[in-house]
Amino acid sequence: MIKIYRQYTEFKRRENNDNLEEKRQRVLEIIQQVRMNGDKALLAFTKEFDHVELSSLRVPVEEIEQADQKEDSAFVSALKEAAEKIRSFHQKQKRESWFSTEEDGTILGQKVTPMDRVGIYVPGGTAAYPSSVLMNAIPAQVAGVKEIVMVTPPNRDGKVNPHVLLAAKILGIDEVYAVGGAQAVAALAYGTETIKPVDKIVGPGNIFVALAKREVFGQVGIDMIAGPSEIAIVADENANPIYLAADLLSQAEHDPMASSVLWTTSESLAEAVQLEVEKQLQQLPRERIARESIENYGGIIVVESLEEAFKQVNQMAPEHLEVMVEQPFAWLPKIKHAGAIFLGTYSSEPVGDYFAGPNHVLPTSGTARFSSPLNVDDFIKKSSIIAYSKEALFEHGKKIITLAEKEGLHAHGKAIAVRLEGER
Amino acid sequence: MIKIYRQYTEFKRRENNDNLEEKRQRVLEIIQQVRMNGDKALLAFTKEFDHVELSSLRVPVEEIEQADQKEDSAFVSALKEAAEKIRSFHQKQKRESWFSTEEDGTILGQKVTPMDRVGIYVPGGTAAYPSSVLMNAIPAQVAGVKEIVMVTPPNRDGKVNPHVLLAAKILGIDEVYAVGGAQAVAALAYGTETIKPVDKIVGPGNIFVALAKREVFGQVGIDMIAGPSEIAIVADENANPIYLAADLLSQAEHDPMASSVLWTTSESLAEAVQLEVEKQLQQLPRERIARESIENYGGIIVVESLEEAFKQVNQMAPEHLEVMVEQPFAWLPKIKHAGAIFLGTYSSEPVGDYFAGPNHVLPTSGTARFSSPLNVDDFIKKSSIIAYSKEALFEHGKKIITLAEKEGLHAHGKAIAVRLEGER
Numbered sequence: 001m002i003k004i005y006r007q008y009t010e011f012k013r014r015e016n017n018d019n020l021e022e023k024r025q026r027v028l029e030i031i032q033q034v035r036m037n038g039d040k041a042l043l044a045f046t047k048e049f050d051h052v053e054l055s056s057l058r059v060p061v062e063e064i065e066q067a068d069q070k071e072d073s074a075f076v077s078a079l080k081e082a083a084e085k086i087r088s089f090h091q092k093q094k095r096e097s098w099f100s101t102e103e104d105g106t107i108l109g110q111k112v113t114p115m116d117r118v119g120i121y122v123p124g125g126t127a128a129y130p131s132s133v134l135m136n137a138i139p140a141q142v143a144g145v146k147e148i149v150m151v152t153p154p155n156r157d158g159k160v161n162p163h164v165l166l167a168a169k170i171l172g173i174d175e176v177y178a179v180g181g182a183q184a185v186a187a188l189a190y191g192t193e194t195i196k197p198v199d200k201i202v203g204p205g206n207i208f209v210a211l212a213k214r215e216v217f218g219q220v221g222i223d224m225i226a227g228p229s230e231i232a233i234v235a236d237e238n239a240n241p242i243y244l245a246a247d248l249l250s251q252a253e254h255d256p257m258a259s260s261v262l263w264t265t266s267e268s269l270a271e272a273v274q275l276e277v278e279k280q281l282q283q284l285p286r287e288r289i290a291r292e293s294i295e296n297y298g299g300i301i302v303v304e305s306l307e308e309a310f311k312q313v314n315q316m317a318p319e320h321l322e323v324m325v326e327q328p329f330a331w332l333p334k335i336k337h338a339g340a341i342f343l344g345t346y347s348s349e350p351v352g353d354y355f356a357g358p359n360h361v362l363p364t365s366g367t368a369r370f371s372s373p374l375n376v377d378d379f380i381k382k383s384s385i386i387a388y389s390k391e392a393l394f395e396h397g398k399k400i401i402t403l404a405e406k407e408g409l410h411a412h413g414k415a416i417a418v419r420l421e422g423e424r
Numbered sequence: 425m426i427k428i429y430r431q432y433t434e435f436k437r438r439e440n441n442d443n444l445e446e447k448r449q450r451v452l453e454i455i456q457q458v459r460m461n462g463d464k465a466l467l468a469f470t471k472e473f474d475h476v477e478l479s480s481l482r483v484p485v486e487e488i489e490q491a492d493q494k495e496d497s498a499f500v501s502a503l504k505e506a507a508e509k510i511r512s513f514h515q516k517q518k519r520e521s522w523f524s525t526e527e528d529g530t531i532l533g534q535k536v537t538p539m540d541r542v543g544i545y546v547p548g549g550t551a552a553y554p555s556s557v558l559m560n561a562i563p564a565q566v567a568g569v570k571e572i573v574m575v576t577p578p579n580r581d582g583k584v585n586p587h588v589l590l591a592a593k594i595l596g597i598d599e600v601y602a603v604g605g606a607q608a609v610a611a612l613a614y615g616t617e618t619i620k621p622v623d624k625i626v627g628p629g630n631i632f633v634a635l636a637k638r639e640v641f642g643q644v645g646i647d648m649i650a651g652p653s654e655i656a657i658v659a660d661e662n663a664n665p666i667y668l669a670a671d672l673l674s675q676a677e678h679d680p681m682a683s684s685v686l687w688t689t690s691e692s693l694a695e696a697v698q699l700e701v702e703k704q705l706q707q708l709p710r711e712r713i714a715r716e717s718i719e720n721y722g723g724i725i726v727v728e729s730l731e732e733a734f735k736q737v738n739q740m741a742p743e744h745l746e747v748m749v750e751q752p753f754a755w756l757p758k759i760k761h762a763g764a765i766f767l768g769t770y771s772s773e774p775v776g777d778y779f780a781g782p783n784h785v786l787p788t789s790g791t792a793r794f795s796s797p798l799n800v801d802d803f804i805k806k807s808s809i810i811a812y813s814k815e816a817l818f819e820h821g822k823k824i825i826t827l828a829e830k831e832g833l834h835a836h837g838k839a840i841a842v843r844l845e846g847e848r
Contacts (some may be wrong), residue, residue, distance in 0.1 A: 075830050078823035089532055092524060100516060113760050115794050129831050163830060194508040199794040217638075218649055221794035222555040225642055242773040242846060246839040253835040270589055285834050325685075328811070335807070336537055343531075343811035348843060350487055350836040351812050354827045355820055357532055358808035370539050370623040370645035372806040383759070384782035387752070387767035388775050396779055399502035403778045406499050406587060407553050410709050414773040419772060422666060 001262075002248070002277045004270050004300045008312040011299045014228070014259060016366070020211060026359055027211040031186040031226075037194035043184040050124075052158045057194050059176040067165035076166065082355050083134050083170050089357030091143040093376040105389030110382050114144030115221075117196065118379060119188035121203035121213075122164050124153035124180055129367060131353065133167035135360050136203045141171065145353050145377035149198060156394025180205075182212035189216035202374065223374060227365035228257035231349055232318035232329075232338070234309045238265035240345070244269075247322060247348055252293035253286040259297035261316070263309035272301045297391040310334040317368040320349050331380035336339065337368045393419060426672070426684075426701045428724045430695050432736040433479055435723045437483055438652070438683060438789070443636065451635040455610040465521035469607040474548075476582045483600040483619050491589035493506050499589065507558050507594050512658065515780030515798040516564040525809060532594075534806050538568035539645075541620065542803060543612035545627035545637075548577035555777065557591035559730035559784045559798065561625045572597050573622060575612060577604025592657035606636035613640035626798065628785075642797050647798060652681035655773055656742035656762070658733045658755075661690035663748040664769070668693075669700035671746060671772055675716035677710040685740070687733035689814035694724045733758030734758040739790040744773050761792045 005011050033041040039057065051198060061176035068076050094356045101110030120136045122128060133150070134315035140148050150173055160178050168176055177195055179187065185205075191197035194337055201213060203229035213222045231251035248260040264270050284290055303309045310331060313321060317337035325331065325422050328343035335341055339351050340360030353360045397416045429435050437625040446513065457465040463481065471477050492500050523533030544560045546552060564572050574597055576584045584602050592600055601619060603611060609629075612640045615621035615639070624645035626639055637646045655675035659668055688694050701718060707713050727733045734755060737745060741761035751769035759765055763786030764776050776785045785798035828836035 014499075029565040043752075062549050074823075074826050078826045079476060081820075082827060090520065093534070098516065106780070110517065110782075110799075111756065111759075111765065116760070126832060131827060131831065209629045213470065214641075217641075218791065221791075227463065240846065242699050242842050243839070246835065249835040250833070253833060271781040280835075280838065283716040284838075285832075290835060327675075332535065335535075336540070337805075338807050340808040340810060341535065343809065345496060346814050346817040346843060347812040348817075348839045349838050350810070350824055350828055351817070352810045353836060355824050356530070356646075356810050356812060358534075358810055362808075363805075365642075367642065367645075368807070370805060373808050374532075375806065377801065381761075381787075381792065381794055382799065383792070384776070384786075384797050385756075385762040385763050385767065386771050386776045386782055387765060387782050388771040388780060391768050392772040393772075393775065396505075399498075399505060400774055400779050402498050402502045403506060403555060404774055407555065408709075409674070409677060409774075410551055411670065412777060414704065415667070415772045416706075418666050418670045420771060 002274055002294050002298045003301060004302060006302055008301050011261065011301060014257060014297055019153045020207070021028060023207060024211050027182045027208055027215060030182040031212060033185050033217060034186035036190065036285070037192050039194050042183050042187055042192060044062055045181065046154065049181055050153050050156070052154050054154065054178060056157055057177045057179055058167070060179055061174050063168050064165050064174055064176060065171045067162055069291050070162065071166055079130060079167065080170055082131065083138065085355055085357040086134055086138045090139050090376050094142060095377070097284040099385060102392070104391040105211060106392045107385065107387040109385035112380050112382055112386055114380050115199040117147040117149070118143070118145045118150065118197045119198035119201045120150045121184060121201060121205050121209060122150055122152035123205050124155070124161065128152065128161035128164050129168035129250055130163040130358065132204065133164055134171070137171050137173060139359065139374055139376045140379040143376045147175070147380050149175040150176070151177045151179050154178040169285050182208045184275060185209055185212035185216060189220045200379070204380070223361065223365055223378060224367060224371050228259065229254045230259045230318045230364060231261070231320040231322065231323040232313050232316055233262045233324055234306065234313060235262060235264045235269060235324040236326060237269055238326055239269060241269060241272035241276045243345065243348065244273050244324065245280050248277060248298060249280055249284065249290050250295070250297060251320070251352055252290040256289055256292035257297065258293045260294060261298065262300045263303055263312060264300065265303055265309070267302055267305060270302050273300060306331065313338070314323065315352060317366040319362045319364045319368065322347065322349060339363045425449050425719050426698055426722045426724060428726060430726055430784050432516065432725050432739070434463050435725060438681060438721055444631070447631060448635050451606045451632055451639060455636060457638060458607050458610035458616065459614050463618050466607050466611055466616060467689040468732040469605065470578065470603060473605055474577050474580070476578050476580050478578060478582055478602060481601045481603055483589070483602055485598050488589050488598055488600060491593045493588055494586065495590055503554060503591065504594055506555065507562065509561045509779055509781040510558055511566060514563050516706065518566060519801070523809060524525040525723065526816070527642060527815040528819060530816045531809065533809035535660040536804050536806055537622040538804050540569070540575070540793055541571040541622045542569045543622035545576045545608060545625060545629050545633060546576035547629050548573055548579070548585065552576065552585035552588050554587040554591035556628065557588055557630055558595070561595050561597060563783065563800045564803040567603045567800045568805050571599070571622070573601070575601045575603050575608040577603040579718055606632045609633055609636035609640060613644045624803070626802070647785065648787055648791060648795050653678045653685045654682065654742045654788060655744040655746065656737050656740055657686045657746040658730065658737060658747055659688045659693060659748040660688060660730065660750060661693055662750055663693060664691060665696035665700045667772065668697050668748065669704050669768065672718070672722065673699060673704055674774055675707065675744070676714040676722060677708060678711055680716035681721065682717045684718060684722045685722065687727055687736060688724065689727055689730060689733070692724055694726050697724060730755065737762070743786045743788045743792065746771065746773060763787045763792045781836060809823050
């Protein structure tokens with residue numbers, strides 16, 4: 001049964017107290033092995049962890065080409081249409097290089113350049129989601145990244161998930177390697193005989209993948225390390241308890257650690273949702289997972305006012321937030337921290353997971369306080385442009401020398417001084 | 425003597441092979457202590473590492489207020505003017521929230537929200553640079569961050585660097601704590617009785633500070649971990665060897681690990697710069713540092729063509745790049761990876777360190793392949809906005825259900841299905 005609380009403080013938030021030091025040591029060894037032995041290490045780890053002996057790492061291009069042949073056409077066309085919607089939204093995030101000119105002849109600006117090569121990690125097993133391939137690869141494509149490469153662990157028969165290959169085909173990605181785990185991350189960061197190193201690694205993975213990404217951060221860029229999924233819903237008395245229960249459960253089915261929290265001003269709605277959650281739970285194929293999540297990390301919080309509800313939501317900084325109240329837009333200015341904000345009755349969270357267009361790779365565990373959904377900016381970098389004029393240097397040169405000398409950096413001052421002297 | 429090479433491959437690039445594991449363990453202990461004992465731990469570590477017993481951590485507001493009284497006025501006004509230029513440049517980076525509407529009634533968008541609270545680390549000793557305070561704090565101010573707090577280690581007399589306080593005063597920052605090292609990073613990430621936790625920590629520091637930032641990444645946001653400074657210069661035969669030598673040395677004086685590399689098509693320019701570097705080295709107060717840097721990690725590379733030079737520069741992905749050729753703008757499209765690009769004779773690198781406006785916090789050690797100068801985007805986060813219409817849900821609902829069920833996520837499908845059924 002999902003619990004009803006009167007105080008947010010009574011609601012037990014997740015805490016991550018895992019001791020990861022042992023796993024981290026294992027990951028460091030794996031990275032070291034891959035750096036030393038390249039492909040040989042990758043094949044050995046694949047045998048050890050994925051229980052399959054591969055003769056080559058790269059998935060044949062023909063296999064990707066034929067990925068749509070065994071799929072049913074409703075699925076293929078839905079995935080294609082989702083890709084179009086996602087592309088269309090992300091195109092709006094694209095930014096141009098810019099410059100400004102000063103009257104003294106100076107030009108300042110910012111050059112936007114896509115990264116050269118990006119690696120996408122796609123988990124294996126039941127978590128091999130084709131939608132995640134779209135969400136991770138499309139922003140990189142829109143940014144202008146020319147080389148996008150995928151790694152994903154093979155099954156015991158040495159094949160990778162066919163739905164994932166279908167997503168790759170739809171996107172025109174043909175460089176896919178059947179390798180997963182920390183070893184795949186190491187290969188992307190440092191390169192092997194077969195796999196050229198990348199500039200950035202994105203995509204979700206298990207704890208070994210997350211730890212490996214953390215370790216290679218600096219050698220390459222990485223996205224945020226994702227924690228378990230979360231949803232917060234704020235509802236007034238007019239919201240439909242059947243919809244709310246279904247939305248809470250759609251989060252809960254992901255993971256026993258997922259957290260689904262409803263804030264409402266209506267006591268009777270709280271009770272109706274409680275009953276409805278129980279009823280729907282019993283019909284779910286993933287009931288066991290969802291029940292564990294709902295009972296440990298789910299909750300309904302009855303509050304005095306919507307104002308109070310949004311205050312508490314900001315404390316949680318949830319990954320997903322649904323605003324199921326009569327005037328959802330009116331509350332937008334009050335929402336400070338949330339990965340994705342779903343406004344109104346028809347904005348059920350799975351709409352955003354699959355189809356609407358915005359990214360489903362979102363900040364979890366309160367990191368929405370300081371981080372953003374995966375977006376086009378994650379695949380470009382900026383370079384500052386400084387073209388200083390002679391006039392500007394003569395106008396400001398002495399001040400620059402003063403600042404440099406106060407910091408004890410005399411060679412900095414000298415670089416300005418030689419120009420002032422040289423031109424006299 | 426700075427060496428002249430004919431092949432970039434002969435030039436020895438820096439490698440970081442430090443074994444940091446022992447230092448990391450120490451940092452983990454410090455973080456643990458601060459989380460358990462709060463202020464008490466901070467004061468104890470300050471006694472241990474900074475050799476001073478403080479009675480309180482916060483720098484009195486009056487001390488900041490009076491920070492300009494003992495400074496000479498040329499310095500104060502240069503620092504103020506630099507702050508204005510930096511602010512003016514960063515204001516151009518500011519982005520608005522946006523939305524788009526679809527004909528089916530759907531609204532999609534992206535809300536931009538500043539972070540609530542940001543911590544700036546300012547090193548102590550000779551590396552306490554007021555310019556760094558400006559460069560780290562101004563983008564946060566422009567982003568709209570309301571609470572900006574500074575930490576910096578105290579001297580043996582318990583005071584913090586007065587120039588740093590002057591910079592704080594100019595920016596209107598009045599929350600400054602006399603604490604440094606890994607303990608300061610831990611305090612900013614987790615909070616103590618005196619120091620409220622922040623959402624993001626930025627600013628340079630020694631290896632303990634860098635390791636601590638790495639460890640708290642995820643609990644809070646962090647900026648890139650900075651390595652030693654670098655400059656690359658590309659010059660043709662018309663460039664002035666005196667200016668080039670001074671620019672190379674302005675980088676070299678930072679750190680024995682700094683790297684200064686000149687590419688040129690002119691053999692005679694290479695030789696002239698070599699002589700001039702030697703001559704100028706002998707006049708530098710920081711000669712010892714600069715010489716070590718120049719001899720170990722400096723170099724002049726003579727190339728066949730400017731085309732070839734820029735290819736090699738892209739391989740280096742330098743922090744700073746000066747383009748000292750006749751038509752510098754013509755080469756801009758060839759430059760893919762560089763933190764800041766300085767174009768033309770008068771764009772000496774210190775112009776950007778102090779005064780022009782763009783940020784001097786730049787990606788080092790080749791990370792310009794995937795990261796950017798510190799900028800306003802580093803202090804905001806985006807939230808996706810999805811307001812799906814009834815019409816859109818009825819148009820696309822079945823496709824969303826198809827995608828969810830292919831991924832085995834039936835509760836996701838159900839959240840859509842209940843709405844399609846409920847409204848029939």
